[in-house]
Amino acid sequence: MKAIFKAALLASAAITATPVAAAAQATSQGPSVVDELVVTARRREESLKDVPVAVTAVTGERLAATGATDITNLQQTTPNLTVQVARGSNSTLISFIRGVGQQDPLWGFEPGVGLYVDDVYVARPQGAVLDIFDIERMEVLRGPQGTLYGRNTIGGAIKYVTAKIEGDPELKLKGQFGSYDQRDFIGSAKGMVSDTLGVGLTWASFNRDGYGTNLNTGAEHYNKEVAAARATVEFSPTPDLFFRLAGDIVTDRSNPRHGHRETPAFNSLNQPIPGGEVLPDVYDTRAGSGDHNLVESRGVSLLGEWSVSDTLTFKSISAYRAGETEGTIDFDTLPAPYLDIPARYNDHQFTQELQLLYTGDRVQAVGGLYYLNATAAGAFDTILSQANLSIATAGYVDTESWSAFADVTYAFTDALSLSLGGRYTRDEKTGRVYRQNFTGVGSPLFGNNLAVPGLLRSDFTSTDTYEKFTPRVSLSYDLNTELTAYGSYSQGFKSGGFDMRADAILTPDSRDGYDPETVDSYELGLKGYFFDRRLSLNTAAFYAQYQDQQVTLQTPVGASIASQVLNVGESHMSGVELEGAAFFTPDLSANFSVGYIKAEFDEYRALNPLTGQVEDFADSRVFQNTPEWTGAVSLTYRRDLGEMGQISFIPAASYRSSFSMFETPSILDQGSYWLYDASLVWTSPDERYRVGLHGKNLADERYRVGGYTFPGGLFANSVTAYYGPPRTVMLSLEAKF
Template sequence: MSTRLLLVSTALAPVLIASFAAPSYAGTAEEAVAAAAEAEAEPTADGAIVVTARRRAETAQDVPIAISVVGGDQIDNTGAFNVGRLQQLAPTVQFYSSNPRNSAVNIRGLGAPYGLTNDGIEQGVGIYVDDVYYARVASATLDFLDVAQIEILRGPQGTLYGKNTTAGALNITTNQPTFDFEGKAELSIGNLDFKQAKAAISGPLSDTLAARVAISATSRRGTIYNVTTNRWIQSQDNIGLRGQLLWKPTDALSVTLVGDWNKQDAVCCGSVFVRTGATQRPLARQFDALAAAQNYVPVSTNPYDRLSDTDANLNAGNELGGVALRVKWDIGPGTLTSVTAWRYWDWLPENDRDFTGLPVVTKSQNPSQQNQYTQELRYNYSGDRFDFVLGGFAFHQRIDTQGTEQHGPASSRWTINPTNELSNDPTVLDGLTARNTQYLKNTSVAAFGQLSWKVTDQFTIQPGARINYDKKDGFYQRLVFAGDGSAVTRALTDPVSRARLDVFGPQEYAPSFSDWNFSYDLTANYKVTPDILVYATYAKTFKSGGINQNGVPNDSTGQPALGAQTIRPESVNHYEAGLKTEFWDRRATFNLSIFRTDIKDYQANVNNGQFGVLRGYLANAGKVRTQGVEADFSIRPSERFNAYLNSAYTDAKYVKFVDAPCAPELSGGTTVGEGQTPSPPGTPSGLSPANCDISGQRLPGVSKWAFSFGAEVNAPSSLFGRDGEFYLGYDGSYRSNFSSNATPSAYTWVKGYLLSNVRAGFRADEGFEAYVWVRNLFDKDYIDQLFVGPGSTGLITGLPGDPRTWGGTIKVSF
């Protein structure tokens, strides 16, 4: 057992032992029940949703922030069991993932740059679970565990949350320990061998001590069949455990100890052949010719056959866990909150980076280990005219990565120019190996605060400020070895060594970055009537500068270009105005927001076309702008019917990016010289620009139009002697087309698609629910993400979205 898992187990042990040894329930004070149950995570008696977005309990309609709230029941009913599925319910959320490490959550097109993950920068969207910041988006690929609700906050949130977030935040609240004995269990089965089980139990151990334990397990056969290994890939195999102890000695003090452990062990992650597109490489070096030279034919040219022939081992071992201590102490008119947390993340991947069934790249793996420590301290005050939050936050992260990339016997013919006789010698590149060693030490401290001044009963001014210090120190080393184990260095000048150095170049550097930043925001809101709120916000904020942790370009002497080892902070100006309304005796809600965000020195991901020269690095683009309109409407005319429609128009583009990497159709040729003009796109043996001006083009991963909508109708009845209701529900989502490459390309536009999910079942008044469900009802063929193959060969691969799935779920509670 690893040391980190032992620490989590030690924290969980008293919770588990106490929970299973607890008496059935002897009764405690009613007021302790109400306090410990964290009622702010539940709807009020009139159906209003209570949130803690501003670090105090208030209804969502009273918060002058663009916010979407997804309840635990809606998460379960729609199958949105992780952040990737959440985007079907929240149009402004974008999620993309080629594997758990290379995952990103964006809001309104902003957050993290599209492409390979680089540990040297911050995520623009913060993920918080019960006040604990999760630095790794890999956690987004794991199952939600015992979630009460999720608040999706759009726009900068740095004056309210510990870690600075320029694009928004996901504030996830789990169910808390209770002083009433209660429990619930849920079992789902479906096609593709889908199985999911969830359970939670909560109750008192004494008059002042309560415990809660929750567990979740999900497994499913993969959706792509690998004919080379005779295995289904893209499977699901998740398990999670969460334990909590609540000590409440007085009404004014509560102390919660939390431990969690999550593991993912899927056969993942691969892709399928989608198409080829002409590049400016010589024809003999483009995909069709290279494949024919080795008698290779893709197993299928139809991506929706869901067939793959990748020949390298695939694995996505992903383990996360941690321990947190949360203390809340009511001091006079305010509450002092301390959140101390440690989290770890272990990543053990295996990939096939040539995307083919040929042994070109036979090994590609970058296992890494993270330890993260956070401490947040804040004081919330509520008064007649003034409310405020004052807080401090400290963060330290250490990430160690050990990479191995290796080429195989098919690499020489695939990688070396056919005009070079070395291309016919498989031993030149067979066994060529790069070993990468890197680490990152990331430290951040901040002080933040926000004041709400109720100038009148209707008008409130809300200024906020944040001061932040960030420091990042890193190390990167790449050593290269031939198949016989001998070192390949830049001092070697023979033709074989030069061919090897064109694939893997040794490199070593130690980047460092540090800086102070000050940011602020101002919101004004006015209650036109008790059911109509208007607000306007301006925020001047930033995203911390970073370091390149995956290598940098070489200069003309073959040495690392040290000027590229760090990137500047993003400078963000954000403007927003909104309207929140309730009408028809609060049976209907309509919210509207318009926004614009301007970013200077946008942190973009620049990908290199070759296999191993440089996988990708970060650079500052000139300017980026995203703007749009969002509207949310819901209606509940009676207990028998409810419906919703959420919509977003997002116009996100590069305002100025004059030295961007070029699209595949403009890559692979001879670089233009002075006075020369680049060849038209897709011209074999053409002249390629050194870089491209993509100013005015759309940001990747962003659909201009996105909608989520649904309705549920029910009728009172009984089943097996239980009173309740039969119901029929529908949930749909639509996204228009989007670019699946950092630089828009004619080959990487993903078509828009509409998905439909339905469910029908019986919900008892107490303790029981059973329903059947179908997701992607019409078996829509769609692509989640496209990838540009390495080497400017014109290969485009992709990940098809889930086919139609169906099954049933039974829930019981007591």
């Protein structure tokens, strides 16, 4: 029955699929149409239909209408996308696209999905769960984007795009109130203060009580306490010059997430630990490692654009970002420190990009240079109280990256065009790793100066250089003025590095680090409009080969944990993606999407701890965070109330099939589930006032989004999970002055 339903869902999407992001509009002069959407997937403004890339673009208007609160809402509407809050935090981002990503947010590890805020690359996942405010649109580029976006976009890229400042000064105030004492306030003031100068300032505060409670300390668990601000100055001294100076800061003081114990606890003598039973509420915990958490991320950027001529534009994008994290993860979720990890991170990055864009009758081109200088550092203790042992770990990774890129599109005819692109990247990395045993609960790194130094497990510095040329080619053909077909090949590259948990005693080869990984992707797509633009189409079929795949493994070994980042071998992925939006009547429209992916390991070479030999485990390993099926459908019913304004009703449902949390299946794996949402929005005739009522997860589904598995008595049989939000209802009030 399930297979029949999935087949029917895919078939219906194939018939009527259109971009979920496309803005639908009804006019009194004619029939309702799907509005054309402009994106910057190829670093220049183009119609979504003309871009030979699988792109989902969601407007800020659509996000507001559906009550979306942060970047993770993209997961419910984008095919083959996983975007979640990381284990143990409230603001660290975990992203996977088409099976490619990075679950481990430790310093030194780099994500496989690139995050960009107004074309500025955000290198670290801490503080990257961006709340949605003052936004024009969000774009999700699926598949390797190595030519134009460079390193660490082997899975794809997510772009957070804010709007340019235009028009008279305007003040916008918004409040959101809801379940668990949600209290969000957003204020935005922006506008042109002269013919050449625009100023914008936005401040936001997001607060919510916890979904659960720390039964040991009484503190809120899964709460939210985030403050954010963004300031922008735009200056156009002449029609040919444009400058934007922007700064932002996000501070997250939410309590740490300690997870929910999924199995009963027992000690090293195989005896049950009092209070170690599985709690009935998945949002509750009994963690004792503390309730302090602080994440701060801030940045400043300067964009300069010079229109040299009607055909030539020069751009410069300079940016600096920095962040700090102080927190703790209680792996055992018990009052005693059977397996506790206090940690702190800090990072900073400087990037400079130069672009030259050319637009001619037959040729469109973009080329440029990119430079990154970044440091990611941190420290943590692994506290094992039953062994009276703490393993102190600290270090840093310095990265200096240079690249040159170009992408040229040539139109042979009005219908046929060819794009050729390439990027050369050179990364130089230096990794410093320190790891040492201490007798005592906690090490001197975290204030226990009485701890007795023991075995020095790692103390080394390594340097390596990684170079790669990544090509891209695509051929586009306009079947008619409304329909475009394309085929493309692209390659993505993520450089190697050094495991910050490397244990030179358990795994001596970890001193040498791990090698780069690459993805080669082949894609066929069809985009366009039908029935006088009442229907549009955005469809892609892909096949990808994943070489030298990097996998993070953490294996309990005696009174320690062996961490390895391995190039386990090769795999392949294939699938289809269809997205849709269509008008049935001037008042009724629909958005929907379906994604299917089959991801399999061809080779997975790792150490077998039972035999002490390196073996191929391809037959027993699976892709993590990669459900085979994803789907979403929503309806929008709009009713014009004349002088009373307009009301919209938006019910929605999204589906994810079962998936694994890790490459090795475990009891933490999540079964298939549906999420049901609904929004009711009233807008005044002059669009100055808006009231929305938004319900999320209306069926109150319990579903896992992450977890840790450290079985065995020494680790208190710590198998813990993190869950997505329960049912919530939110009232939003918005006014413009």
